[in-house]
Each structure stands twice: as C-alpha cells, then as structure tokens.
Amino acid sequence: MAAKGTSLRQYALTRLALVIPMVFILLTLVFLLMRVAPGDPISSALGGRVPKEEVDKIKADLGFDRPIYVQYGDYLADIARGDFGTAITDRREVRDIIKENGAATLELTFFAMIVAIVVGVTFGLLAGRFRDTWIDGSGRMFGIIIYATPVFFLGLMAQLFFGSYLGWLPTSDRASPIVDATLDTHTNIYTIDTLINRDWDAFVDVSKHLILPAVTLGLVTAGVYIRLVRVNVIRTMKDDYIEAARARGIDERSVVYNHAFRNALVPVITVVGLTIALLLSGAVLTETTFNWPGIGHTLILYLQNRDYTAVQGIIVVFALVVVLASLIIDFVNAYIDPRIRY
Amino acid sequence: MAATEPTDRAPVGSKRRLGGLRRTLAPVSEARGMTRTMLWFGAGLTLSFILIAVFAPVIAPYDFDTFQANGQRFAQLEAPSADHLMGTNVQSTDVLSRIVWGTRTELKVVLVSLFFSITIGVPLGLLSGYFGGKLDRVLVLVMDALFVFPFLLLAIVIAFLLADKVGQGILTAAIAITVVYIPLYFRVVRNHTISVREEPFVEAARALGARPFTVIRKYVFFNVVQNVPPLATLNAADAILTLAALGFLGYGIQPTDGAEWGYDVNRAVSDAASGIWWTGLFPGLAIVLLVVGLTLVGEGLSETINPVLRKRPKVDVDLGSTSEDEAGIL
Numbered sequence: 016m017a018a019k020g021t022s023l024r025q026y027a028l029t030r031l032a033l034v035i036p037m038v039f040i041l042l043t044l045v046f047l048l049m050r051v052a053p054g055d056p057i058s059s060a061l062g063g064r065v066p067k068e069e070v071d072k073i074k075a076d077l078g079f080d081r082p083i084y085v086q087y088g089d090y091l092a093d094i095a096r097g098d099f100g101t102a103i104t105d106r107r108e109v110r111d112i113i114k115e116n117g118a119a120t121l122e123l124t125f126f127a128m129i130v131a132i133v134v135g136v137t138f139g140l141l142a143g144r145f146r147d148t149w150i151d152g153s154g155r156m157f158g159i160i161i162y163a164t165p166v167f168f169l170g171l172m173a174q175l176f177f178g179s180y181l182g183w184l185p186t187s188d189r190a191s192p193i194v195d196a197t198l199d200t201h202t203n204i205y206t207i208d209t210l211i212n213r214d215w216d217a218f219v220d221v222s223k224h225l226i227l228p229a230v231t232l233g234l235v236t237a238g239v240y241i242r243l244v245r246v247n248v249i250r251t252m253k254d255d256y257i258e259a260a261r262a263r264g265i266d267e268r269s270v271v272y273n274h275a276f277r278n279a280l281v282p283v284i285t286v287v288g289l290t291i292a293l294l295l296s297g298a299v300l301t302e303t304t305f306n307w308p309g310i311g312h313t314l315i316l317y318l319q320n321r322d323y324t325a326v327q328g329i330i331v332v333f334a335l336v337v338v339l340a341s342l343i344i345d346f347v348n349a350y351i352d353p354r355i356r357y
Numbered sequence: 358m359a360a361t362e363p364t365d366r367a368p369v370g371s372k373r374r375l376g377g378l379r380r381t382l383a384p385v386s387e388a389r390g391m392t393r394t395m396l397w398f399g400a401g402l403t404l405s406f407i408l409i410a411v412f413a414p415v416i417a418p419y420d421f422d423t424f425q426a427n428g429q430r431f432a433q434l435e436a437p438s439a440d441h442l443m444g445t446n447v448q449s450t451d452v453l454s455r456i457v458w459g460t461r462t463e464l465k466v467v468l469v470s471l472f473f474s475i476t477i478g479v480p481l482g483l484l485s486g487y488f489g490g491k492l493d494r495v496l497v498l499v500m501d502a503l504f505v506f507p508f509l510l511l512a513i514v515i516a517f518l519l520a521d522k523v524g525q526g527i528l529t530a531a532i533a534i535t536v537v538y539i540p541l542y543f544r545v546v547r548n549h550t551i552s553v554r555e556e557p558f559v560e561a562a563r564a565l566g567a568r569p570f571t572v573i574r575k576y577v578f579f580n581v582v583q584n585v586p587p588l589a590t591l592n593a594a595d596a597i598l599t600l601a602a603l604g605f606l607g608y609g610i611q612p613t614d615g616a617e618w619g620y621d622v623n624r625a626v627s628d629a630a631s632g633i634w635w636t637g638l639f640p641g642l643a644i645v646l647l648v649v650g651l652t653l654v655g656e657g658l659s660e661t662i663n664p665v666l667r668k669r670p671k672v673d674v675d676l677g678s679t680s681e682d683e684a685g686i687l
C-alpha cells in the first residue's frame with residue numbers, strides 16, 4: 016500500500032488480483048448459506064409432491080448424495096465454466112433465466128439509473144451551491160423524504176394516481192398482452208427490440224409500461240445522489256483552489272460552475288458503482304410491485320417455491336455482477352484520479 | 358478562527374460523569390440553524406412513534422387482527438369513516454389499529470437488530486483495527502464481501518433460511534437485518550481504530566505498560582465510539598426500510614404474530630387496481646414518517662459531529678481593547 020508512484024497498469028493488476036479472494040469468499044458464503052444450512056434442498060423443493068424414490072433419483076442425478084466437500088468443488092468448477100445450475104422445480108437453466116429475465120432487469124435499471132443521476136445531481140448541486148437557503152432546505156428535505164419512501168410504496172402510489180385515477184399509464188407487466196405475444200425478440204430488451212422491428216405502436220406501448228417502474232426506482236435511488244453531491248459541493252467549495260480561483264478574480268459563476276461542480280461530481284462515479292447493489296435490491300421490490308418479469312421477480316418466485324438451486328444460481332450471478340461493477344468503477348476512478356494507487 | 362469555546366460548557370472537575378455526558382452532547386447543543394431544526398423535528402417525530410408504540414394498547418381502537426366487534430363483522434375494504442378512521446382492509450381489520458400495533462413491531466425489530474449489530478460489529482472492528490495482522494485481513498475480506506452484496510438479497514436469503522428453521526418472527530427478521538449491518542459498524546470502527554491506534558496518547562499508554570485490552574477499553578473505545586450514535590440512527594432508519602421490504606416480499610413477520618407495515622402495503626397492491634387507496638397509503642406513510650424522523654436525527658447528529666460539515670455558533674468575543682468593535686468577530 017505504501018508503494019509510491021506505481022503505474023495505472025500495476026494498480027489495475029493489483030486490483031484485479033484482489034478480486035479473486037473476494038469472489039471466492041462470496042461464492043463460499045453463498046454455498047454455505049444455500050447448501051449447508053438447509054440440509055436437503057431437493058426434499059424441500061419437491062417434498063410431499065414426489066415419491067421418495069424419485070427424490071433420491073433426482074438427488075443422485077444432481078450429485079446431492081455425495082460428500083459436501085465434493086459438492087463444493089463441483090460447485091466452484093461449474094461456476095468457473097459458466098454453468099450456474101438448473102432449477103429443480105421447472106428445470107430451467109439459470110443461464111437461460113439470466114438471459115431472458117436479466118434483460119428485463121437491465122432495461123429497468125438502466126432507465127432508472129438515468130432518472131436517478133439526472134434528478135440526484137441536479138438537486139444535489141443546487142442544494143450544495145445554495146447551502147442554508149430555502150433551495151438547500153427543500154432539496155435536502157426532498158432527498159430525505161425520497162430516501163425514506165420505500166420503492167414499493169412509491170410504486171403503489173404511482174399506480175393509484177397515474178394508473179387507477181388518471182388512467183394514463185399501465186401499472187403492471189412489460190407490455191400489453193398482444194404486444195408481448197407478437198413481439199419478435201432479438202435482445203429481450205423490449206424498447207430495443209421494438210425499435211429493431213420498426214414497430215412504433217409496440218414501441219410506444221413498451222415505453223409506456225416502462226415509465227412508472229423506471230421513474231419509481233430512479234427517484235428512490237436519486238436520494239443517495241442528492242445527499243452525496245450536496246456534501247461534495249460543500250466540501251469542494253471550501254477547498255483552497257476555489258479560494259485561489261476567487262483570489263485570481265474569476266467571477267463567482269465561473270468558480271462555481273467550472274471549478275467546484277466539476278470536481279464535486281468526480282465522486283459520483285464511485286457512487287454509481289455502489290448504487291448498482293442498491294439498484295439491484297430496489298429492482299427486486301420494483302419488479303414485484305409492477306409485476307415486471309425481471310430477474311429479481313423471478314428470484315422471489317423461486318424462493319416461494321423453495322427452489323434452492325435456482326436461488327443459489329441467481330444469487331451467484333448477482334454477486335458476480337456486483338463485484339464486476341465495483342471493479343470497473345475502481346478502474347475508471349483510478350484512470351480519472353492519479354492519486355488512487357496502491 | 359476567532360471563535361472561542363462555547364460558553365455553555367460544563368465546568369471541568371465538578372461532576373466528572375455528567376461532564377463527560379455533556380461534552381459528548383456538546384455538539385448537539387451547539388448546533389444552529391437548519392441542523393438544529395432538523396434535529397428537533399426528527400427527534401419529535403421519532404419520539405411520537407416511540408410513544409405510539411409504548412401506548413399502543415391505549416391508542417389502538419382494536420387489536421391488530423380484530424375483524425369484528427360486538428359479534429358484528431366489519432365491512433371489507435370500507436372507506437375511512439368515523440368508525441374506522443383509516444378504513445378497513447380486505448380482511449376487515451381496522452387499518453389504523455394495524456398501523457399503531459405495527460409501530461411496536463417495527464421498533465422492536467429495529468432495536469433488537471441494532472443491539473446485535475453493534476455488539477458484534479463494534480468489538481470486531483476494535484479488535485481487527487487494533488491488532489491488525491491476519492485476523493484483520495480475513496475479517497476485512499469477509500466483511501467487504503458481505504458489504505458489496507446487495508443488502509436486501511442478503512436479508513431475504515437469511516430470512517428465508519431462518520424461516521425454515523426458526524419460523525418467521527421478530528428474531529428472524531432482526532437477525533436477517535443484523536447480518537446486513539454488521540459490516541457497516543465493523544468498517545467504521547476498524548478504520549477509526551487504526552488512526553487512533555497511532556495517536557500519541559495511545560502510544561503513551563502502551564509505553565507505560567498497559568495491556569492491550571486496557572488500552573482498547575480505556576483509550577481507544579471512547580474515541581471510536583462517538584461515531585456510533587449518528588451511524589446507529591441512520592442505520593435504524595435503514596433497518597425500518599429493510600424490514601418493510603422483507604415484509605413486502607413476505608419474509609417479515611408472520612401475519613398472525615403481529616402487524617407489519619410492509620406486509621400491509623403488499624396486500625394493498627391488489628387493491629390499487631380498483632382505486633382503493635386507504636389500505637396502502639396509511640401504512641406507507643407511517644414507514645415514510647418514521648424513517649424521515651430517524652434520518653433527520655441521524656443526519657443532524659453526523660453534521661454536528663463531523664467537523665467538515667459543522668457550523669460553529671457565532672460567539673461574541675470581547676477583545677478587551679476597543680469597545681466600539683465589540684460586535685462579534687466571524
């Protein structure tokens with residue numbers, strides 16, 4: 016850690032090396048939780064519905080009758096090969112679940128992220144710039160209230176207001192039944208698929224379905240950005256170089272917009288990485304509220320069916336996504352800020 | 358720079374213990390302006406919820422699962438009226454009563470989970486930070502792994518597994534939330550311990566031959582622990598949200614054991630299509646208000662304690678020399 020003047024490449028390699036134990040620990044934790052704790056996943060998934068001989072056969076097929084350390088080795092080897100297992104209840108491969116339902120989650124979280132950044136950064140900058148004025152007060156209050164609002168509650172209120180009361184927007188699913196049935200999918204990201212097909216009516220339909228979930232999830236996530244950007248602006252405004260800029264006679268507007276804001280926004284990149292975990296958590300709730308067939312909603316369904324292997328596979332994928340995201344963010348940060356080195 | 362020490366400091370010497378308490382609370386009484394408003398408003402909100410929880414049997418018109426009175430079943434999904442101020446839900450129970458009793462559930466779970474996560478996270482952080490070495494490295498890795506994990510998923514999985522073994526109750530929900538928050542305390546305490554460890558007074562204590570345990574207890578602990586109250590308050594707010602989310606997904610409290618706001622909001626989703634708003638709006642608002650209250654206290658505390666954000670009150674300074682510009686500097 017104390018090494019001085021290491022290169023960006025060296026930093027990247029060290030950081031990459033540190034990912035390995037992290038992934039290993041995460042995978043082990045998931046295995047311990049999902050495989051060792053419950054005892055017998057097959058019986059809990061199928062227990063009572065399938066005769067015992069059948070259960071034993073499935074157990075043998077899946078290798079659940081072997082010693083736990085052998086299972087652990089297989090589990091790691093499978094993941095290394097990109098095989099995340101197969102659901103016990105409906106025999107879907109986790110890989111397919113990720114491909115199909117993951118696209119829905121990706122679409123939702125992507126647009127939610129855009130909403131979050133636009134709303135959060137705007138309010139945060141204003142609140143920090145006009146610290147201790149009514150703008151700051153209302154911006155912060157908005158931030159706190161939006162943070163305090165559970166995403167599912169905001170979603171429910173949005174459904175009541177824009178769905179039932181005004182009747183403007185659909186309140187559940189990704190598309191109208193007809194569109195959903197006739198849509199020719201390429202990427203499983205409906206907004207892109209409808210654009211590829213040049214089917215404008217379907218595009219409008221799909222977009223309408225996307226608005227409420229994405230804005231709901233985005234607004235709730237924006238609270239984090241508001242707080243962070245505000246504090247950063249306040250901190251930056253106290254920095255010496257701001258004072259120096261002022262001393263050089265640069266007018267206040269330019270000091271604020273060109274000097275303070277730009278630097279106050281750098282940490283936002285880090286937070287984007289951190290909020291990915293937050294977004295994924297929020298997505299589980301948003302998807303359940305809006306019946307959005309994403310990966311979080313699917314996970315909840317498998318949990319209800321006590322399908323341990325599907326749950327385990329999905330959790331592993333979630334963990335890998337989060338680690339990968341934090342890795343990318345760290346690289347970007349190190350690239351931007353030369354002080355970040357090991 | 359010219360500001361002197363605030364005048365309302367306790368005189369040193371007299372009552373040591375009280376003085377210590379007052380010194381800990383000094384930043385709070387020093388808080389001015391919006392921070393002060395936030396602190397008081399938040400404390401008021403939080404306190405009212407605590408009172409509601411304590412006096413739930415007196416305040417709630419009915420039990421949380423009462424669906425009839427005097428042998429007559431309440432109407433289903435009845436709009437707010439004089440009989441049921443917040444209406445009734447699909448199971449004919451009184452929405453207001455469920456919210457009042459729910460306050461108890463939320464606060465109980467949060468208290469238990471805060472207790473667990475602080476009593477586990479803080480000592481681990483102290484040990485890991487003070488001793489360093491292999492223990493530290495392993496703990497940091499495990500905690501970081503827990504920390505990067507989407508917190509709600511972790512809580513769901515824990516609650517799901519425990520529900521099989523222990524059953525769904527306050528303890529299960531509290532443990533699920535505890536696991537999520539231990540890394541938070543661990544991180545903050547560990548990092549702070551590492552910097553305090555290098556302070557001259559700790560070094561002096563070590564040089565005098567104090568045993569490591571004594572050093573931690575007497576010198577490090579009190580310097581580190583002041584980070585905990587703002588963290589714990591913000592954490593409590595977050596824990597309410599996590600509990601509500603667990604309840605919403607069906608992994609909170611068993612519906613027969615107690616009322617829980619998140620669960621009620623979940624039941625309200627199917628009412629929304631027919632325009633029924635009272636079953637969802639009120640429990641949801643309860644969550645928002647309690648979380649806002651706790652957040653305001655937490656934010657206010659961290660702002661008064663964090664020297665970067667703190668604004669000292671302006672104190673009139675008597676420079677003694679000229680009487681004209683006595684007005685006050687700064």
